[in-house]
Amino acid sequence: MNRTKLLIYFVYAILLSSCSGQNEKVNGASFVAYGIPVDETHTKPLVTKINANYAAVMPFGFIRTLDNPEIIHNTERQWFGETRAGAKQYSEELRKQNIKIMVKPQIWIHRGEFTGFLNMKTEADWKKLxxxxxSFILEYADLANEINAEIFCIGTELENFITKRPKYWSNLIDDIKKVYKGKLTYAANWDEYKRTPFWSDLDFIGIDAYFPVSDEQTPTFEKSMEGWQKHKPVIKSYSDKYQKPVLFTEYGYRSVDYSGKEPWKYDRSMTEVNLDAQVNTSKALYETFWHEEWFAGGFIWKWFIEYDKVGGKDNNQFTPQNKPVEQVIKTYYSKRE
Incomplete structure (x- = not known):
């Protein structure tokens, strides 16, 4: 083989590799923060069980009430994984498994109040918030830059805060870009993303994708596919409008009756375990989106660090661990564009 042909093959290989990297889906999992550091025994199952290539690392800030302007974060009273040091250690260990990182700081309001309802009573309190x-988000933008995280999420389900203070959010995005040089997204609730005003300033349209798809007690794959048809064209239209890929910053279904009816629910009123419901709804989501070029991928909700102690056939919550849906996830996460 002469040098010219060798050069052609070399250039072709580089181009093919580059295109492959651009098309690689985010096959992610939301990696739950714990009170201890993690090691290979905690991170390796992400690869062996579902073939994940991304993890969302989620440090936390805490607010006492919906009208309290103070976010408590990065303190010694928090669990290790919820702090800056913990998020860094988790990320470093995940990297050893060739897992890429999205840093996704989140807020918890006392008793699980919905963050989208945050609402200050005075202008002074809005300024304090x-x-x-x-302070909270720039702390973790700095961490994301320090560890070279591939993606940074600037907030999760904060619609009222964004609606009431649009100028602040515009300025905040500018401030974040001064600190962090990677790709940005925001995690809009499934019924919020159409009103989010700053997609043009970010790299991904981020959606926590708890869209209702079926009212059946055991949603079938076929009915779940039908259910997506009213949502998918609208989601794609926003990708087209802003020329940005869509990223499901969270997605998933509980292994419970009526899992496709109101997928965001995690309260104790839904107790009947239904593993088939979780499998069927999950498979429909993958079949609907994972082959689309405008769709970047997503992060399954949620993955606990102690694999052998969670999930299982009697568990009615979101985690796919030790359930039949694991194999469904692994199948789609193993596909290559």
């Missing part, structure tokens, strides 16, 4: 949120 803005200052507190900037």
């Amino acid at each position: 803005e200052a507190s949120y900037s």
